[in-house]
Amino acid sequence: MSKDINVLLRSAEQLERSGRLAEAAATYQQLLATTPGLPDCWYNLARLQKALGDFDSALASYQQALDHRITGPEEVYLNRGVIYADFLRDDRAAEAALRTALALNPDYVPALLNLANLCEDVGRREESLALYERLLALAPRNSEALSRYASLKGLTGADDLLAVRMRGAISTPATSSIEKASLGFALGKVLDGCGAYDEAFSAYSAANQHSLIAASAQPGKQQRVYDAVAHEAQIDEIIAAFPTAQVIPQSTASMTTRAPIFICGMFRSGSTLVEQVLAGHSRVRAGGELDVIPRLVSRELAPFPARMATVLAPELQSYAKQYEAHLSKIFPGATLVTDKRPDNFLYIGLIKRMFPSARIIHTARDPLDNCLSVFFLHLSHRMGYALDLIDTAHFYKQQLRLMAHWRSLYEDDIFEFDYDRFVHDPRPAVESLLSFCGLDWEENCLNFQHVKNTVKTASVWQVREALYQRSSGRWRNYERHLGKLRDYLGR
Numbered sequence: 001m002s003k004d005i006n007v008l009l010r011s012a013e014q015l016e017r018s019g020r021l022a023e024a025a026a027t028y029q030q031l032l033a034t035t036p037g038l039p040d041c042w043y044n045l046a047r048l049q050k051a052l053g054d055f056d057s058a059l060a061s062y063q064q065a066l067d068h069r070i071t072g073p074e075e076v077y078l079n080r081g082v083i084y085a086d087f088l089r090d091d092r093a094a095e096a097a098l099r100t101a102l103a104l105n106p107d108y109v110p111a112l113l114n115l116a117n118l119c120e121d122v123g124r125r126e127e128s129l130a131l132y133e134r135l136l137a138l139a140p141r142n143s144e145a146l147s148r149y150a151s152l153k154g155l156t157g158a159d160d161l162l163a164v165r166m167r168g169a170i171s172t173p174a175t176s177s178i179e180k181a182s183l184g185f186a187l188g189k190v191l192d193g194c195g196a197y198d199e200a201f202s203a204y205s206a207a208n209q210h211s212l213i214a215a216s217a218q219p220g221k222q223q224r225v226y227d228a229v230a231h232e233a234q235i236d237e238i239i240a241a242f243p244t245a246q247v248i249p250q251s252t253a254s255m256t257t258r259a260p261i262f263i264c265g266m267f268r269s270g271s272t273l274v275e276q277v278l279a280g281h282s283r284v285r286a287g288g289e290l291d292v293i294p295r296l297v298s299r300e301l302a303p304f305p306a307r308m309a310t311v312l313a314p315e316l317q318s319y320a321k322q323y324e325a326h327l328s329k330i331f332p333g334a335t336l337v338t339d340k341r342p343d344n345f346l347y348i349g350l351i352k353r354m355f356p357s358a359r360i361i362h363t364a365r366d367p368l369d370n371c372l373s374v375f376f377l378h379l380s381h382r383m384g385y386a387l388d389l390i391d392t393a394h395f396y397k398q399q400l401r402l403m404a405h406w407r408s409l410y411e412d413d414i415f416e417f418d419y420d421r422f423v424h425d426p427r428p429a430v431e432s433l434l435s436f437c438g439l440d441w442e443e444n445c446l447n448f449q450h451v452k453n454t455v456k457t458a459s460v461w462q463v464r465e466a467l468y469q470r471s472s473g474r475w476r477n478y479e480r481h482l483g484k485l486r487d488y489l490g491r
Contacts, residue, residue: 225384
């Protein structure tokens with residue numbers, strides 16, 4: 001390798017280490033323009049392009065790595081599969097890439113795990129179980145596979161051999177904190193499913209502690225990962241940044257026609273169910289948890305919300321058009337798409353400035369059920385409030401405070417969807433929901449469990465069942481553990 005190539009390579013690596021990803025990618029492109037036969041450099045370029053959200057370019061660069069005979073091509077096919085599944089919503093292409101990886105290396109555990117997960121997303125339960133069993137035969141200590149397998153299969157009772165295996169894995173010293181957390185949340189879920197509520201609560205509590213340890217071990221993290229004072233200050237800043245229902249003037253020619261239906265609220269408040277109901281309508285496509293708005297906030301509009309004081313109308317129109325182009329690309333031909341990103345409740349002011357005609361559905365349920373369900377879910381470390389019931393309740397109250405502000409500005413454009421009311425009397429709730437969205441009644445919206453679409457949330461199997469009421473009032477199964485939470489919520 002020539003001296004000039006080494007200089008560029010070292011520069012690209014240094015730029016990536018310092019977080020200057022776009023410059024690192026440009027340096028790799030400069031290197032490859034003159035020396036294209038470097039498969040590892042194509043691979044590194046693809047990684048950076050994926051991180052930058054340039055998924056088409058990432059796929060092309062991964063293909064170049066394959067064309068130049070990269071060592072370990074199964075990893076490249078795996079990465080292509082992840083892009084297709086998670087970002088481009090092309091499940092067929094994702095499955096083809098993952099199966100190619102397994103054709104090259106039948107024992108490639110990451111591809112098996114991703115393929116099993118994809119089968120879950122699209123509702124192929126038995127195939128997913130078989131893949132997890134195949135994976136666990138190869139890697140019996142794979143905690144993620146064991147967790148997912150147990151959650152999917154369920155238990156016959158608290159002493160089921162699968163539960164014994166999970167407890168053993170959690171107690172093994174070699175198991176990391178994050179692995180113990182994953183196993184603990186899965187153990188809690190299967191114990192809850194067989195009615196062992198006290199044991200389930202213990203498992204969930206321990207899992208949250210393991211998750212807290214894992215989060216605290218990350219660079220720059222303190223022991224307490226949720227700062228209630230800082231979060232209240234953030235809500236104050238957002239409210240101050242959007243004091244009025246300002247609408248950015250738009251010419252008729254620039255008015256958006258593809259504004260999605262935004263579904264937001266607390267995690268575990270029924271947003272996946274609402275999306276599935278709407279996806280039963282012939283005019284609606286389920287978009288899932290799109291990251292377009294959060295990505296915009298963290299990049300072009302950083303620091304948010306302070307940046308809103310200087311953002312210009314043409315910029316917002318440009319962002320809206322970019323959003324529309326993204327929807328057109330991943331959902332071609334769709335006339336109405338849902339964006340079911342729960343934490344978009346933080347950005348309703350921005351959404352309404354980008355899309356003045358946007359409809360917002362805010363999902364809500366009994367606060368005890370909601371907080372408990374969040375505590376029972378293995379969420380990202382970024383959501384530190386989920387690790388403690390009182391922190392979750394604090395976040396819940398702040399969400400209500402912000403939503404009250406948004407309703408004061410955009411009352412006619414925000415629909416309150418009450419999960420508990422819906423499960424007890426679905427037809428009136430669906431009629432009101434469709435009317436709010438400007439949609440005619442279609443009976444299929446009540447048969448949402450039959451909708452054939454991809455679901456990438458913790459409710460993947462729940463929304464494929466006929467409507468049930470067991471999650472409404474679920475907190476009563478854990479009442480003896482919820483004294484402090486009830487006091488905090490005034491319940």
